[in-house]
Each structure stands twice: as C-alpha cells, then as structure tokens.
Amino acid sequence: MSSVRLDSTTQDKLRQIAAIKGITVSEIHRQALEQYLERELSPPKKSRYSDLIGVGASGRDDLSVRHKEIYREILDEKYAKSQE
Numbered sequence: 001m002s003s004v005r006l007d008s009t010t011q012d013k014l015r016q017i018a019a020i021k022g023i024t025v026s027e028i029h030r031q032a033l034e035q036y037l038e039r040e041l042s043p044p045k046k047s048r049y050s051d052l053i054g055v056g057a058s059g060r061d062d063l064s065v066r067h068k069e070i071y072r073e074i075l076d077e078k079y080a081k082s083q084e
Contacts, residue, residue: 004029 018025063070
C-alpha cells in the first residue's frame with residue numbers, strides 16, 4: 001500500500017473530478033498511475049518524422065554537434081546581406 005501527500009488545491013480538484021465521474025479519488029490515483037507506468041515502461045513510439053531522419057546529405061560530418069552554431073551562421077549571413 002502506498003500513500004501520497006497532496007496540496008489542498010490538488011486534493012480539491014481530485015474530489016471534484018471524482019464526484020463528477022462517480023468514482024473514488026483512489027480510483028483516479030490508480031488510473032493515473034496505470035497510465036503513467038504504461039507510458040514510461042513502453043518502448044518509445046516511432047516519430048512521425050523518423051522516415052525523414054538521415055535522408056539528406058549535406059556533405060558535412062559535424063551537423064549533429066554544431067547544428068545550432070551552423071544555423072546561427074546562416075542566419076547571420078542572411079541578415080547581413082539584407083542590411084547592405
């Protein structure tokens with residue numbers, strides 16, 4: 001058996017939901033924990049973009065570690081040209 005200490009605002013919200021749904025606060029705890037455990041213990045879902053990852057070829061081998069810096073350089077060049 002486990003116990004959970006909640007602040008009064010959270011406890012009030014749980015009671016309100018329990019009353020609306022006609023279930024106990026304990027049942028809400030059980031359902032929430034089941035969902036959490038299922039999500040945390042299941043294998044990661046395939047990203048909708050996973051079929052796109054790695055399809056491009058830039059010729060650079062440092063993009064994975066320098067992508068922010070490279071992107072910043074591109075933006076700096078773009079905006080420097082627009083200021084001329």
